[in-house]
Structure formats: C-alpha cells, structure tokens
Amino acid sequence: MSTPQKYELLYWPGIPGRGEFPRLAFEATRTPYTDVSNTVPGGIHQVLAVKADDATHDEAGNPPAFAPPALRVHGEGKNGKTLVLSQTPAILAFLGDKLDLAGADAAERAWIQALALTALDLNNETHDTHHPVSTLAYYEDQKTEALRKAADFREARIPKFFGYFERVLKGNKEGKGKYLVGDKLSYADLALWQVVHGLKFAFPKELKAREDAGEFPTIFKTFFPAVPEHGNLKEYLDSDRRKPYSKGVFRHYPELDRQ
Amino acid sequence: MSTPQKYELLYWPGIPGRGEFPRLAFEATRTPYTDVSNTVPGGIHQVLAVKADDATHDEAGNPPAFAPPALRVHGEGKNGKTLVLSQTPAILAFLGDKLDLAGADAAERAWIQALALTALDLNNETHDTHHPVSTLAYYEDQKTEALRKAADFREARIPKFFGYFERVLKGNKEGKGKYLVGDKLSYADLALWQVVHGLKFAFPKELKAREDAGEFPTIFKTFFPAVPEHGNLKEYLDSDRRKPYSKGVFRHYPELDRQ
Incomplete structure (x- = not known):
C-alpha cells in the first residue's frame, strides 16, 4: 500500500462530469492526487458514503456533501485532521489558492471566482437540456421537454454565454486571448475550456x-487550443485517466443538436 | 450629494431576487451599503450598464458581469481603484471574509462556502420550477412543463435539500440548531434562511x-426563527427596504403548489 496523496478526489467513476474541473486543476499544475473511484478498489463506496442520504459529520467535524464531487485534503482540517469539502466552485476556489490558479491579487481572485461560476452555470444548463424536468427520471421520459429546452439553449443561451466570454477574453489585453484574467492560467480558464x-x-x-461562421473567434481559435499547453494537460487528455463522455453532463443526442 | 458608501449593490429594483443574499449579509452585520437601483435616481441604468451585452472591462480593469447582482467595492480593486465583482456565491464569499460571516478558520470557511452554494442551488431550482424551458419566455408559455417540473421539485428536490440541511444543522452540535457551521452566524445561514x-x-x-407533519423540525422550529435575531435583520424585514416577492425567483402560482 502506498501512502495516500494529500489530495483525494471523490467523484463518480468512468465519466468526466463535475469531477473533471478539479482533475484539470491537478493536471495543469502537475499536482499528485488520487482519483478514488477510478483507481482505488472499492473506491465508489467512499463516494457513496460522503453523500449518502443519512451521512452526517465525520470524526473530524466535516459536514456531509450534498452531492459529488468532494475533495479530501489531508492535514488541512480542524486541528490538523483531514478536511473534506464539496461543491465544485468551492473546491476550485480552495485549489485555486493552493495551486496558484487564482490570480495575482484579491481583485483577480474575485474575478476568477465569478468567471468560473459562470462557466459552471453553463455546465449546469447543459445538463438541464437533457434533464429539464427531473434529474432522477430517464431522458426518454422527458424528451418532449428536452427538445424545447435544447432549442432555447442552442439559440439563446450558447450565444449569450459565448458572447460574454469572448468579450472578457478580448477585453483582457494582458491575456492575448489565452487567459480570462491577467497573463497566466487560472481555474476559470480550465472551467471554460x-x-x-x-x-x-x-x-x-x-x-x-x-x-x-466566424463567431467567437477568440474562444475557438486562440483560447481553446492554448489551454492544453499547460502543465501535464496534453499527456492527460491523451491518457486513459481522461474518461470519455457518456451518460454524464455532456451527452450527444443528435435530436437535441442543430438540425 | 452624500459620499457613496464603500459597498454598492447593483441589482434589479423592486424584488428580493438574488440581490437579497448580499442585502442580508449587510443587514445582519449592520454594514452600510447603497442599494443602487432602489435608492439612487436612475440607478437602474448602472445595473444595465454592468451586464449589457456589449459591456467590456471598465477603466479599473473589472470585467463585465454576466448577470446581476454585482457589487462595487470602493478602494479594493487594482491599485486602490474600485473593485466590481459579480456572481452571488463570489459576492457572498468576498463579503463573508470582510464582514466576519465566513467562519473561524479555513475549514469552516470551506464548509460555509459549500453550504451556501447548496442553498443557492435550491434557489436556482426554485426559479426553474416556473421557467423550466426558457428564462426569456413567459411562464404561461411553459406552464405544461412547469407543472411537471414543480411536482418533481416538491416531491423529490425539497425533501432532498431540506433533509440535507436538517442533518447538517443537527450534526453541528456547537450550533444548537441555529447555525450550520460553528456557533455563530455565517452567510450560509443567511442563504438558507x-x-x-x-x-x-x-x-x-x-x-x-x-x-x-413534523418534518425537518430543526429547520422549521429552531433555525428559521433564530436567524432574524441577528444585527439589524428584524428591523430590515419590517422595513420597506425589504421588497415583496413578485415576479422574481419566488413566485406563488397556486397550480404549482401541493394540491
């Protein structure tokens, strides 16, 4: 048995999902971490335990998670115990400070948090295109509503979000189209990517x-190809640690796409 | 003309909405602030300007907001200029640090952020009960979908979220049912309330x-009545600064309620 890494990610196995955001932060900074459900035998049970409907505070005083992902950080909890934190934006804000992905000063830190939250809102709206009524019901049982929701998403929400990020990338002169804030990589860039x-x-x-059609050229031509140049990202994206999309947030249903 | 307060809230006039979360943080800590659209003549134009579809960085380098609320903080931006930040969870995290609503240490700070994000997720899901298809379309044009979404929300989502917060309140022994984290008020308590x-x-x-039926007794009997005891909240809630619910996040459509 090897010693556990300082950082342990608790998320569903086999999909990128919301676990992908902290994974990219680790890979972009070459930070060792354990992806528990994908690499530890029986690791899924640790994920289920932290978000169980009857889970309560652990012996280090950590409250349970509402939903995965959660992050375990050894030595950073109460009295040097293990910290467990949840909620993707909170995990990214925490890792941003630790891994130097949160900007150069307090102003950049606030902007990066807001921009990452906006990218995560787009992530959530993507999920709702195939589950507009109920997260528990099957897609097939809410397909009528999904067709309507997806049309609105493609026609109104994608241009609104992309238009916003295009303006932010262009307006940040220091970033030369590669960074949302300042002249270095932040967790907001990873979230948008x-x-x-x-x-x-x-x-x-x-x-x-x-x-x-030439829309959003900074996002598509400059930003998107630039992000994987950082740290270990290229190797990671080509590895089997990067999971394929399947039945998670990002699903390819041809009937929901542009016709 | 009086000098502007250090904190200026930029949000839609006349409704609580997402602007209510920072308002409660100010009122609970008796912190002076300017509610721009509700108290400054023509203030709505300042809200519209910060989130306009063609807005770009201001002269202090602040990126535009994707949507209200935004917060202006004089003296806290780049080179002592004015900071503008957006996204409710980011505004609350920032104010939490400034107004001592973010816990006693780094662990509590992370938990409070996660719990506030979870309360805000419930806020967002409430909005989606009356706008499950499109945020731009009228409720009346998505009522069929709303009826189905609201049923799932009442039967599956409310008990899941309330069950979670009930466990967190009960499991935090120090808080005696009044606080989600530790033994003092945090912005997560305000968000949940x-x-x-x-x-x-x-x-x-x-x-x-x-x-x-006796469900969620800690939330209903202990937590909910305790929160307004803090700072200026009681006076605030009885004042005309507290706006009535109307066509914002929280709308009363009898057909969406339990029948």
Missing part, C-alpha cells in the same frame, strides 16, 4: 456551424 | 404540510 470541450461533443453541429 | 422564507411564499401548502 472543459465546458467548450464538452459542448463540442454534445452539440457538434451547433458548435461547428458557429465556429465556421 | 432566505431560500426557506421564499419557499414558504412560493409553495405555502407544501411547506406547511411538511412542517405540520
């Missing part, structure tokens, strides 16, 4: 039509 | 039936 990557999978015709 | 208050307005039969 992952959502654009996922949307290219889920809505390939919609994204290609917009890219081919 | 506001959402419970709003749900009592939007789904009165559903909430009353659950309370009368």
Whole structure:
C-alpha cells in the first residue's frame, strides 16, 4: 500500500462530469492526487458514503456533501485532521489558492471566482437540456421537454454565454486571448475550456456551424487550443485517466443538436 | 450629494431576487451599503450598464458581469481603484471574509462556502420550477412543463435539500440548531434562511404540510426563527427596504403548489 496523496478526489467513476474541473486543476499544475473511484478498489463506496442520504459529520467535524464531487485534503482540517469539502466552485476556489490558479491579487481572485461560476452555470444548463424536468427520471421520459429546452439553449443561451466570454477574453489585453484574467492560467480558464470541450461533443453541429461562421473567434481559435499547453494537460487528455463522455453532463443526442 | 458608501449593490429594483443574499449579509452585520437601483435616481441604468451585452472591462480593469447582482467595492480593486465583482456565491464569499460571516478558520470557511452554494442551488431550482424551458419566455408559455417540473421539485428536490440541511444543522452540535457551521452566524445561514422564507411564499401548502407533519423540525422550529435575531435583520424585514416577492425567483402560482 502506498501512502495516500494529500489530495483525494471523490467523484463518480468512468465519466468526466463535475469531477473533471478539479482533475484539470491537478493536471495543469502537475499536482499528485488520487482519483478514488477510478483507481482505488472499492473506491465508489467512499463516494457513496460522503453523500449518502443519512451521512452526517465525520470524526473530524466535516459536514456531509450534498452531492459529488468532494475533495479530501489531508492535514488541512480542524486541528490538523483531514478536511473534506464539496461543491465544485468551492473546491476550485480552495485549489485555486493552493495551486496558484487564482490570480495575482484579491481583485483577480474575485474575478476568477465569478468567471468560473459562470462557466459552471453553463455546465449546469447543459445538463438541464437533457434533464429539464427531473434529474432522477430517464431522458426518454422527458424528451418532449428536452427538445424545447435544447432549442432555447442552442439559440439563446450558447450565444449569450459565448458572447460574454469572448468579450472578457478580448477585453483582457494582458491575456492575448489565452487567459480570462491577467497573463497566466487560472481555474476559470480550465472551467471554460472543459465546458467548450464538452459542448463540442454534445452539440457538434451547433458548435461547428458557429465556429465556421466566424463567431467567437477568440474562444475557438486562440483560447481553446492554448489551454492544453499547460502543465501535464496534453499527456492527460491523451491518457486513459481522461474518461470519455457518456451518460454524464455532456451527452450527444443528435435530436437535441442543430438540425 | 452624500459620499457613496464603500459597498454598492447593483441589482434589479423592486424584488428580493438574488440581490437579497448580499442585502442580508449587510443587514445582519449592520454594514452600510447603497442599494443602487432602489435608492439612487436612475440607478437602474448602472445595473444595465454592468451586464449589457456589449459591456467590456471598465477603466479599473473589472470585467463585465454576466448577470446581476454585482457589487462595487470602493478602494479594493487594482491599485486602490474600485473593485466590481459579480456572481452571488463570489459576492457572498468576498463579503463573508470582510464582514466576519465566513467562519473561524479555513475549514469552516470551506464548509460555509459549500453550504451556501447548496442553498443557492435550491434557489436556482426554485426559479426553474416556473421557467423550466426558457428564462426569456413567459411562464404561461411553459406552464405544461412547469407543472411537471414543480411536482418533481416538491416531491423529490425539497425533501432532498431540506433533509440535507436538517442533518447538517443537527450534526453541528456547537450550533444548537441555529447555525450550520460553528456557533455563530455565517452567510450560509443567511442563504438558507432566505431560500426557506421564499419557499414558504412560493409553495405555502407544501411547506406547511411538511412542517405540520413534523418534518425537518430543526429547520422549521429552531433555525428559521433564530436567524432574524441577528444585527439589524428584524428591523430590515419590517422595513420597506425589504421588497415583496413578485415576479422574481419566488413566485406563488397556486397550480404549482401541493394540491
């Protein structure tokens, strides 16, 4: 048995999902971490335990998680115990400070948090295109509503979000189109990159039509290819640690894409 | 003309909405602030300007907001200029640090952030009960979908979220049911309180039936009455600064409530 890494990610196995955001932070900074459910035998039970409907505070005083992902950080909890924190934006804010992905000063830190939250809102809205009524019901049982929701998402929400990020990238002169804030990589860049990557999978015709029409050139031509140049990201994306999209947030249902 | 307060809230006039979360943080700590659109003549134009579809960075380098609320903080931006930050969870995290609503140490700070994000997720899901398809379309044009979404929300989501917060309140022994983390008020308490208050307005039969049945006793009997005891909250809630619910996040459509 090897010693556990300082950082242990608790998330569903086999999909990128919301676990991908902290994974990219680790890989972009070459920070060792344990992806528990994907690499530890029986690790899924640790994920289930931290978000169980009857889970309560652990012996270090950590409250249970509402939903995965959760992050365990050894030595950073109460009295030097293990900290367990949850909620993707909170995990990213915490890791941003630790891994130097949170900007150069307090102002950049606040902007990066806001921009990451906005990218995560787009992630959540993507999920709702195939589950507009109920997260528990099957897609097939809410397909009528999904068709309507997806049309609104493609026609109104994608241009609104992409238009916003295009303006932020262009307006940040220091970043030369590669960074949302300042002149170095932040967790907001990683969050936006992952959502654009996922949307290219889920809505390939919609994204290609917009890219081919010359929309959002900074996002598509400058930002998107630049992010994987950092740290270990290229190797990671080519490895089997990067899980394929399947039945998670980003799903490719051709009927929901541009027709 | 009086000098502007250090903190200026930029949000839609006349509704609580997402602006209510920072308002409660100010009122609970008796912190002076300017509620721009509600108190400054023509203030709405300042809200519109910060989130306009063509807004770009201001002269202090602040990126535009994707949507209200935004917060202006004089003297805390780049080179002592004005900081503008957006996204409710980021505003609360920032104010939490400044106004001592973010816990006693780094662990509590992380938990409070996660718990506030979870309360805000419930806030967002409440909005989606009346706008499950499109945020731009009228409720009346998505009522069929809303009826189905609201049923799932009442039957699956309310008990899941309330069950979670009930466990967290009970498991935090120090808090005696009054606080989610530790033994003092945090912005997570304010966020949860506001959402419970709003749900009592939007789904009165559903909430009353659950309370009368003895469900979630810590939330209903201990936590909910305790929060307004802090700072200026009682006076605030009785004042005309507290706006009534109308066409914002919390709407009372009897057909969406328990029948």
